[in-house]
Amino acid sequence: MDVDGILSGLNSDQRAAVLHDFEKGSQLLVLAGAGSGKTSVLTKRIQYRIASGMAPEKILALTFTAKAAAEMRERVQALFPDAGVRLCTFHSLALFMLRQVIGGRRAYEMLGFKAAPTPRDSSDREFLAKLSKLHIKAFSREDLFSDSVPASVAAKLEGVRAEVLESGQVVFDDLIHLAIRLLATNEEACAFFHEMWEDIMVDEYQDINPPQYRMVRLLLGDRKNLFVVGDDDQAIYGFRGADIGNINRFCDDFKDCTIIRLEWNYRSVPGVLHFANGIFTNKPLRLRKVLRAGNSRGSGGNPLFRENRDVEIWESDNPVEEMMRIIARMKELREGYDLEWKNFAILVRYNRLRLYYEEALRDALIPVAGVAEDEGETVENGVHIETVHASKGLQYAVVFYAGLAEGLTPGACEGNRRQRHAQLDEERRLFYVGVTRAEAYLILLYCRRRFWKGRLRNMRRSRFLPKQIKDEGFMRMPLFLFRIRVVVGALGYMFLHIPLFLYMSLFKRKDADRWLEYKIQCFSKFCMKILSARLTVLDQANLAKVDWTRPVFVMGNHGSYVDIPVVFLALERKTGFIAKSDLLRIPFLGFWMKRVGCICVDRQKSGAAKTVHEAVRNNLKSAPLIFVFPEGTRSKTGKLSPFKSGGFRFSVESDAIVLPIVIKGTRQVWEGRTAWGLGDVSVRILEPIDVAALKKERGGVLDPKKDLMPMVRKAMEDNL
Structure with a gap:
């Protein structure tokens, strides 16, 4: 089987996940952001392992729904039609395990069953009646066989358990607890299943509950072959018992593990992703992700995607006014962009809100998906109205996210302080899930008044919505004071963060690099703010085509000192750059230049090229990312000055990736600023050039x- 065919179309992070070596990197956690192609990565990993010689029967892949398992099975069997990979849910796996023959006996017989276990829905009334006779209160049927039941209660339940063992009539959660008991108490059974499966894969890892987690740990044993995919930002099933702590603690559970982040989103436009990235502000550094737009053309090339509209917030006095605006915008978009009704969705937190919007659309003679018409046929090409929980895994060109008010989104949080805090965190993650369903256009809806729970209520604006900024106009000040303010602000930011960096380096070394990456982005955003500059990044999807595991030389035109923070923001990565050694003398700047991997040269002396060459060569093992201004001097006209060949020579010698970019507007917001006001800056990411591939095409020369x-100069000139 051609492995290259399996890997084709993957970005560098997806490729790294598929090729992960357990012996070198131990257990793997793939943090897959919304719309990042996690299902593709999981199925290609299975295909890759089979293509590399692993027997399909040795692979176990677990997910949460039979539908998801069937979808993955179909993809795997597209390449390996007869592959015997076990792709299943946790409950079906547990039932399979209990029915295996081990040492001449059925596994369920080892646990005391007289009849084969057969799952059925529980009768709460019957079970509660039995508990009442035993004087047991507040006990769930799903925990009957759990080993976490207090001993005093377990003793009272022996009779109830005996009835189940006699009849075999179990509920689905019994299966998980019984499989755990089998693995934990029977060494022969444990060895049997360790021999059966070598690779264990888990999808939607953020949604597993404690018993499912324990089942995975027992199946893994002390081996390394665990490949899990999940997104802590989409953990929204705490009410079902899912424990987000499992994904948060992965690095603690497996000390030598590897984390790979899938941050390229192939669903949504940059405007939606920029909003989504701002939802979480206090996440642990090791789990932090930044969604980036990996699809520049959008769905089917519809012009709505190319517009990259900003997320809109609509405030209405009441739902009727809001509904009129929704209907008007739907009709406008249908006519202007040739969209079908099924491309629209209205998302809500609670089902009773869904019923209101469904009725309002039907009154307006707009078809609603899944609703039967008078003839009894179910509508397929209609507007989708769904709760956010039901929308997970789906996507729509246009999303109206309704009910952005306290008590609706976020929903009511109850219990003690800790419980309320945990619920609010989950409500925030639910909000993130709703936002990331939008592909091209997202509208957030807030009504000041609406009927809720039987009466008309005044609703407070949701805390999840951005704070309202009063437009008071730009503060006027002389330009020389503006420049002083910018310089003092930037240097002050650098100074204040030196002690924090030293603390991270000394006491939290594992997180130091991630912290530096994050703080560089914070600093660059701060620079844009004090410069009163608005940045637009065009064709960001070209970044997804870069293999970041190799040396990368970013080539850009140079117009201002502001180019550096702009490049940091455009690439969303820590980037070293070739700079004059004179800059090292500027207080605090020199400290940070060394930390980001800058190569400093003295342009007044010979040997600058040698300095750069040695620095790049010495860092090839860590795949350096270097920004180069091939012009060498800042342009005052916006036109390209003559190029110097040094950076291109280093690129060829390193078999690197060359990434051209074009920067506009930076000089106008700093050196060339003539008046106070908001300035526009843009960066266009051009097609990357694989120097090694280009060299190969030309016979190695x-x-x-x-x-x-x-080649690079023409690409840049064409986009200036």
């Missing part, structure tokens, strides 16, 4: 000055 440099 590539002249950096004659071949590569003109």
Whole structure:
């Protein structure tokens, strides 16, 4: 089987996950952001392991729904039609395990069953009646066989348990507890299943509950072959018993594990993703993700996607006014962009809100998906009206997210302080799930008044919505004071964070690099704010085509000192750059230049090229990311100055990736600023050039000055 065919179309992070080596990197946690292609990664991992020689029967892949398991099975069998991979839910796996023959006996017989276990829905009334006779209160049927039941209660339940063992009439959660008991108490059975499966994979890892987690740990034993995919930002089933702590503690549970982040979103436009990235502000560094737009063309090339509209917030006095606006915008978008009704969705937190919007659309003669018409047929091409929980895994071109008010989104949180805090965190994650359902256009809806729970109520604006900023106009000040303010602000930011960096380096070394990446982004955003500049990044999807595991040389035009924070924001990565050694003398700047991996040269002396070459060569093992201004000097006109060939020569020698970018507007917001006001800055990411592939196409010979440099210059000139 051609492994290259399996890997084709994957970005560098997806590829790294599929190729992960358990012996070198131990257990793997794939943090898969919304719309990042996690199902594709999981199925390609299975295909890759089979193609590499692993027997399909040795692979166990667990997910939460039979539908998801069937979808993965279909994808795997597209390449390996007869592959015997066990793709199943936790409950079906547990039932399979209990029915196996081990040492001449059925596994369920080892647990005391007289009849084969047969799952059925529980009768709460019957079970509660039995508990009443035993004087047991507040006990769930699903915990009957749990080993966490207090001993005093367990003794009283022996008779009830005996009845189940005699009849075999179990409920689904019994299966998980019984499989755990089998693995934990019977060494022969444990060895049997360790031999049966070598690789264990888990989808939607953030949704597993404590018993399911324990089942996975027992099946894994002391081995390394665990491959899990999940997104802590989409953990929204705490009410079902899912424990987000399992994904948060992964690094503690497996000390030598590897984390790979899938941050390229192939669903939504940058405007939606930018809003989604701002939802979580206090996450642990090791779990922090930044969603990036990996699809520049959008769904079917519809022009609505190319517009990259900002997320809108509509405030209405009442639901009737709001509904009129929704209907008007739907009709406008249908006519202007040739959209079908099924491309629209209205999302709500609670089902009773769903019923209101469903009725309002039907009154307006707009078809609603899944609702039967008078003839009895179910509508397929209609507007989707769903709770956010039901929308998980789905996507729509246009999303109206309704009910952004306290008590609705977030919903009511109850219990003690700790419980309320945990519920509010889950409500925030639910909000994130709703936001990331939108592909091209997201509208957030807030009504000041609405009927709720039987009476008309005044609703407070949701805390999840951005704070309202009063437009008081830009503060006027002389330009020389503005420049002083910017310089003092930037240097002050650098100074204040030096002690924090030293603390991270000394006491939290594992998180230091991630902290630095994050703080560079914070600093760059701060620079844009004090400069009163608005940044637009165009064609960001080209970044998804870069193999970041190799040396990358970013080539950009140079117009201002502001180019550096702009590049940090455009790439959303820590980036070293080639700079004049004179900059090291600026207080605090020199400290941070060294930390981000800058290569400093003295342009007044010979040997600058040698310095750069040695620095790049010495860092090839860590795949350096270097920003180069091939012009060498800042342009005052916006036109490209003559290029220097050094960076191109280093790229060829390193078999690197060359990533051209074009920067506009930076000089106008700093050196060339003539008036106070908001300035526009843009960065366009051009197609990356794989120097190694280009060299191979040309018979192994590539002249950096004659071949590569003109190619990059033309691409940049065409986009200036």
